[in-house]
Amino acid sequence: METWWRALTFTLGYNTSLVTIGSMLLGAAGGMIGSFVLLRKRSLVSDAISHATLPGLALAFILAGLWQGDGRWLPGLLLGAALSAAVGLWAVQTISARTRLGEDAAIGAVLSSFFAFGVVLITVIQSMQVTGQAGLTGYLVGATAGMLASEAQLIALCALGLLLAIFVLRRDFLLVCFDAEFARTQGVSTGRVDLLMLLLLMAVVVIGLKVTGLILIVALAIIPPVTARFWTDRPLRMVALAALLGAAAGYLGVTLSSVQEGLPTGPLVVLASFSLFMASFLFSPWRGVLATLLAYQRFRRRVHLRQGLLALAREEPIFDNLTLKLLRRQGYIRRDGVATLPGQAAARDAEHEERLWSLYRERHPDDALQQEHSGLTPIARVLSPDAIMALEAQLPPRPEGGR
Amino acid sequence: MSDFMMFSLVPLTVAVIIGMTCALLGNFLVLRRQSLIGDAISHVALPGIVVSFLLTGMLSSAAMMLGAGVSALITVAMIELIRRLGRVEISAAMGVTFTSLFAVGVLLLEWHQAGGVHLDVEHALYGNLESLIWFDGTGPAALFDPVALADLPPQLARVAWVGLLVVIFVAVFRRHLVLGSFDPDFAASVRAHPVLVDLLLVTMVAVAAIAAFEAVGSIIVIAMFICPAAAARLMTDRLVAQIAWSQLFAVISAVLGYLLAGHGPGWLGFDASVSAAGTIATLAGLILLLACLWGPRRHRTGVTASP
Amino acid sequence: MNRAAWVSEEVAASPLAVQGLTVSYDHRPVVYSVDFVTPPGSMTAIVGPNGAGKSTLLKAAMGITRRLTGDVRVFGRPIEEMSRHIAYVPQRNSIDWDFPATVIDVVAMGLFRNLRWWQFTRRRHREQAMESLARVGMEAFAERQIGQLSGGQQQRVFLARALTQEAELTILDEPFAGVDAATEKAIVEVLKRLREEGRTLLCVHHDLATVRDYFDHVLLLNVRRIAAGPVEEVFTERNLQATYGGRLSTVQLTRLVGDPVAAAQRSE
Numbered sequence: 010m011e012t013w014w015r016a017l018t019f020t021l022g023y024n025t026s027l028v029t030i031g032s033m034l035l036g037a038a039g040g041m042i043g044s045f046v047l048l049r050k051r052s053l054v055s056d057a058i059s060h061a062t063l064p065g066l067a068l069a070f071i072l073a074g075l076w077q078g079d080g081r082w083l084p085g086l087l088l089g090a091a092l093s094a095a096v097g098l099w100a101v102q103t104i105s106a107r108t109r110l111g112e113d114a115a116i117g118a119v120l121s122s123f124f125a126f127g128v129v130l131i132t133v134i135q136s137m138q139v140t141g142q143a144g145l146t147g148y149l150v151g152a153t154a155g156m157l158a159s160e161a162q163l164i165a166l167c168a169l170g171l172l173l174a175i176f177v178l179r180r181d182f183l184l185v186c187f188d189a190e191f192a193r194t195q196g197v198s199t200g201r202v203d204l205l206m207l208l209l210l211m212a213v214v215v216i217g218l219k220v221t222g223l224i225l226i227v228a229l230a231i232i233p234p235v236t237a238r239f240w241t242d243r244p245l246r247m248v249a250l251a252a253l254l255g256a257a258a259g260y261l262g263v264t265l266s267s268v269q270e271g272l273p274t275g276p277l278v279v280l281a282s283f284s285l286f287m288a289s290f291l292f293s294p295w296r297g298v299l300a301t302l303l304a305y306q307r308f309r310r311r312v313h314l315r316q317g318l319l320a321l322a323r324e325e326p327i328f329d330n331l332t333l334k335l336l337r338r339q340g341y342i343r344r345d346g347v348a349t350l351p352g353q354a355a356a357r358d359a360e361h362e363e364r365l366w367s368l369y370r371e372r373h374p375d376d377a378l379q380q381e382h383s384g385l386t387p388i389a390r391v392l393s394p395d396a397i398m399a400l401e402a403q404l405p406p407r408p409e410g411g412r
Numbered sequence: 413m414s415d416f417m418m419f420s421l422v423p424l425t426v427a428v429i430i431g432m433t434c435a436l437l438g439n440f441l442v443l444r445r446q447s448l449i450g451d452a453i454s455h456v457a458l459p460g461i462v463v464s465f466l467l468t469g470m471l472s473s474a475a476m477m478l479g480a481g482v483s484a485l486i487t488v489a490m491i492e493l494i495r496r497l498g499r500v501e502i503s504a505a506m507g508v509t510f511t512s513l514f515a516v517g518v519l520l521l522e523w524h525q526a527g528g529v530h531l532d533v534e535h536a537l538y539g540n541l542e543s544l545i546w547f548d549g550t551g552p553a554a555l556f557d558p559v560a561l562a563d564l565p566p567q568l569a570r571v572a573w574v575g576l577l578v579v580i581f582v583a584v585f586r587r588h589l590v591l592g593s594f595d596p597d598f599a600a601s602v603r604a605h606p607v608l609v610d611l612l613l614v615t616m617v618a619v620a621a622i623a624a625f626e627a628v629g630s631i632i633v634i635a636m637f638i639c640p641a642a643a644a645r646l647m648t649d650r651l652v653a654q655i656a657w658s659q660l661f662a663v664i665s666a667v668l669g670y671l672l673a674g675h676g677p678g679w680l681g682f683d684a685s686v687s688a689a690g691t692i693a694t695l696a697g698l699i700l701l702l703a704c705l706w707g708p709r710r711h712r713t714g715v716t717a718s719p
Numbered sequence: 720m721n722r723a724a725w726v727s728e729e730v731a732a733s734p735l736a737v738q739g740l741t742v743s744y745d746h747r748p749v750v751y752s753v754d755f756v757t758p759p760g761s762m763t764a765i766v767g768p769n770g771a772g773k774s775t776l777l778k779a780a781m782g783i784t785r786r787l788t789g790d791v792r793v794f795g796r797p798i799e800e801m802s803r804h805i806a807y808v809p810q811r812n813s814i815d816w817d818f819p820a821t822v823i824d825v826v827a828m829g830l831f832r833n834l835r836w837w838q839f840t841r842r843r844h845r846e847q848a849m850e851s852l853a854r855v856g857m858e859a860f861a862e863r864q865i866g867q868l869s870g871g872q873q874q875r876v877f878l879a880r881a882l883t884q885e886a887e888l889t890i891l892d893e894p895f896a897g898v899d900a901a902t903e904k905a906i907v908e909v910l911k912r913l914r915e916e917g918r919t920l921l922c923v924h925h926d927l928a929t930v931r932d933y934f935d936h937v938l939l940l941n942v943r944r945i946a947a948g949p950v951e952e953v954f955t956e957r958n959l960q961a962t963y964g965g966r967l968s969t970v971q972l973t974r975l976v977g978d979p980v981a982a983a984q985r986s987e
Contacts, residue, residue, distance in 0.1 A: 047501070047504055050501050050503065050504075051503075052501070052503045052504040052507050053448055053451075053503040053504075053506065053507055055507075056451065056507065060631065103704075104704055107704070107710075108646060108704050108707075108710045108711065108712075109645065109646065109709070109710065109711060109712040109713070109817055110442070110642050110645060110646070110704075111442075111445045111447075113445050113446065113447040113448045113503075114442050114445070114447040114638055114642045114645075116447070116448060116451070117447035117448060117450060117451050117634055117637070117638040117642075118447075118635065118638045118639050118642055118697060118700050119697075120451070120631075120634065121451075121631055121632060121633075121634035121635035121638065121639070121693060121697070122635045122639060122693055122694055122696060122697025122698075122700070123697070124631045124632065124635075124693075125631075125632045125635055125689070125690045125691075125692075125693030125694045125696075125697065126690065126693075126694045126697070127690075128537075128538045128629075128632065128687045128689070128690035129673075129686045129687050129690035129691055129694055131538070131687070131690075132538075132685075132686040132687040132690065133677075133684075133686055136677075136682070136684035146533070146534060149533065149534070149537060150518050150533055224455075224514060224537070224631070225511050225514065225515055225518075227507055227511055228507070228508075228511035228512070228515070231504055231507035231508055231511070232507070232508050232511070232512075234504075235494075235498075235500050235504050235505075235507075235508055238498075238500065239498065272519075272522065273518055273519070273522055273533075275515065275518070276514075276515035276516070276518045276519040276522075277515075277519070279511050279512060279514075279515035280512065280515050280516070280519070283508070283511075283512040283515070286508060286512075290494065290497075290498050296498065296499065298493075298497045298498065301497060301745070302497070304745075304746055305745070305746065308743065308746045309787055309788075312741050312743075312748075312752075312787055312788055313788055315752075316739045316741070316752055316788055319752075320739070325738075328738075328790045329739075329788060329789075329790065331788075332788070370943075370961065371961060443818065443819070445815075583836075584836045585836070586836075587828075587831060587834065587836070590820075590828075591828055591831060593818070594814065594815070594818045594820065594825075594828075595809060595813075595814055595828075597778065597783050597807070597809045597813060598807055598809055598828070598880075600781070600782070600783040601781050601782075601783055601802070601805065601807035601809075602802075602803075602807075602831045602832055602884075603802055603832075604831055645819070648819065649819050649821075649864040649866070650819055650820075650821070651819045651820060651824075653819075654819050712817050712866075713816075713817055713864060713866030713867055
């Protein structure tokens with residue numbers, strides 16, 4: 010607990026603090042670029058990219074190992090990862106554009122077969138006389154413990170650069186996400202912006218490999234934007250919020266992993282991000298599940314009650330059990346289904362409302378269509394008293410026996 | 413010969429059965445454009461196994477399959493809940509779900525490393541086909557020797573049962589599967605229960621993924637689901653032919669991949685072997701690459717015709 | 720409770736009667752409290768602007784989409800027991816036509832309910848499917864891959880699939896959307912012949928100009944039921960205005976209500 014507190018307050022040593030800051034920057038960059046990718050509905054492309062880094066990582070490791078006896082040379086590994094991720098990305102694009110296979114099949118095929126080839130190369134490495142083999146596992150599930158200061162600096166600097174690049178390009182991305190057609194008329198090359206977006210995503214993935222590992226890095230680009238979506242409908246706010254959430258997840262995850270030797274960073278970052286997601290998913294007052302379910306239940310009851318009252322007024326049979334229950338609970342009908350006095354009054358009122366609404370719709374079809382109401386809102390809340398008076402005056406005498 | 417019997421017969425058989433089983437289901441995933449469900453479910457195999465191990469304390473087939481079924485249902489439920497209630501796009505909902513569950517799996521695994529569990533993250537990801545050794549398989553006679561047969565690695569029986577189960581499932585529900593893949597609304601109108609069948613399909617995918625888990629790991633199995641079926645899709649316009657092609661591709665990549673992994677480096681003069689599961693999936697990917705380049709039916713036909 | 724006793728004679732005779740049907744996405748009703756009784760042996764068009772809930776109404780009635788409230792009956796009995804009396808032709812573009820199936824495969828899907836899981840499609844099933852194909856003039860295409868068909872041919876194949884269902888009521892969702900003039904004519908012929916056999920047709924229709932030529936009944940829908948009944952009585956300027964609001968210009972309206980020029984308009 011105390012270690013965690015020291016990690017949280019950046020007093021656990023230079024390296025840990027540097028790694029923490031680097032992960033926060035990375036989380037922010039992932040959240041930002043992920044927001045655009047989410048709006049483009051291509052979130053899982055990042056999964057293909059991240060798995061496709063493995064063969065490049067392994068090849069770079071082999072080359073570096075042959076060169077200097079130790080494969081752990083971060084810049085080289087990242088370069089290798091980036092190159093093979095680029096090939097994977099190109100493969101996904103080409104397969105889904107040129108063949109009948111969908112993007113889903115392309116992503117699945119690329120991520121698994123690239124990963125498999127990487128595994129083959131790793132077994133090659135295991136039979137070689139190269140030191141530092143254990144370090145490769147860190148790229149699978151993430152390990153920030155024992156990271157060199159130079160590595161942490163590299164990651165932090167790259168993340169900062171990416172963050173700036175995404176910030177500068179945010180308006181172009183937004184334009185393409187919302188209206189590719191319009192963007193084209195504005196002289197923006199959508200293809201190029203799309204490519205740039207995916208390349209930046211790839212850069213975030215590659216830089217983040219060491220922190221969260223290649224299997225979980227997609228979470229960095231998916232969970233914070235999805236979470237941010239629960240809190241706002243405005244795109245740039247969503248991007249900013251996703252950046253904050255990503256940074257928070259990086260902060261919590263990395264500091265937690267420094268509590269105990271051998272705790273993998275990746276899962277902790279992901280779970281930190283996921284807890285933020287769950288909290289928003291359940292409790293966001295705008296789009297959260299609880300709010301939505303409550304509103305739905307209220308709406309459902311209102312519809313049932315209204316339809317029940319109308320049926321009473323028109324002396325139609327009611328079959329629906331929920332409607333009957335609601336009417337009974339309100340004291341509008343007796344157990345045998347016969348309307349009580351208050352029930353008859355309520356039914357008359359509902360019928361009257363309904364006739365006013367339908368008259369309004371008939372007389373002012375255009376206005377009525379604009380409002381998209383279901384007729385459940387009391388008409389007095391929508392129209393002025395004068396307008397209602399006018400409608401009342403025009404009401405035809407009550408027809409016999411309903412429809 | 414006895415070397416083959418002892419070291420290769422079981423892994424090869426297991427690889428072929430897994431390959432064929434996964435490819436059979438993969439056909440429907442590819443047709444429904446749901447390949448990524450296979451992706452998500454395979455990732456979730458890890459937490460499924462770890463939790464069922466932690467609860468029962470051993471790796472029995474029954475517990476594992478139960479874990480598979482439960483984890484698949486939880487995954488699908490989570491994806492659907494996030495998608496519907498949160499109004500999140502489906503692939504993002506999948507991304508949220510499988511990364512979080514996978515993270516739980518890895519964490520639990522690391523947590524219990526001290527307890528001497530013989531599962532570790534690397535095996536969970538790479539699989540270990542080579543470890544399925546049949547010590548009593550000393551010669552052809554062992555095939556008829558009940559004592560020697562009883563010594564067969566239990567994984568063989570497990571994948572065989574799962575393969576049988578999947579074949580029965582596809583045979584019984586073939587019309588439901590086709591109808592639900594092609595035209596879900598019509599399927600619902602004739603009460604073919606497309607949602608239920610969908611759920612069953614996903615459960616079967618989970619069961620197959622868990623059966624394959626020990627042998628090939630949770631990522632490589634995705635290749636076995638998708639690559640042969642996707643390649644087969646580019647070969648023909650008939651469903652039955654497509655399934656046949658996918659089975660052929662699965663067998664080719666399993667057999668060739670296994671042999672290449674064991675003997676390939678030797679031919680090149682190295683005294684080592686490489687991961688069999690990895691080689692098998694790499695080959696499946698290569699077959700798909702060839703199909704993308706030269707498959708006779710690689711182009712789309714169903715462009716919605718203009719009036 | 721004996722619910723059948725509640726059902727009126729009109730509802731008992733109708734192949735599809737809905738009462739108080741409401742469907743909502745979130746809190747926005749897409750279809751609100753619709754009552755409609757399909758007259759038996761009629762050919763009814765469901766007409767309304769885009770987003771008026773025409774397809775949703777039908778899907779909810781058939782139980783494909785969940786309904787919030789509402790009672791749906793087929794010949795007076797709950798639809799859950801009676802769904803085999805309804806054939807359904809979904810919108811053509813809701814489907815991936817790149818699916819590995821031949822024309823005859825798709826038509827044979829109409830026999831789904833007749834086949835148990837251990838049965839294979841036999842010759843008599845294929846003959847039945849071929850018969851339906853012949854009725855839509857597509858028997859020459861039986862072995863064709865569905866992706867190679869034109870839009871009109873795809874629609875005919877869908878109609879043939881519904882024919883093999885041999886249902887009392889056929890529900891069609893925009894059967895004339897994006898088809899060529901020849902197909903439109905052929906489909907109308909098939910539908911009219913079905914009606915002559917005494918079957919009922921319910922059809923989401925988008926082309927106001929042809930409502931009078933093709934249909935005898937019409938349901939005007941815009942989230943709510945605006946009007947329903949025989950075409951001559953209900954398909955009036957006033958009702959159309961109420962359905963479409965300002966979305967139809969006066970010129971369009973006068974042209975629609977019994978103007979022969981409209982016929983030229985539709986073959987574009």
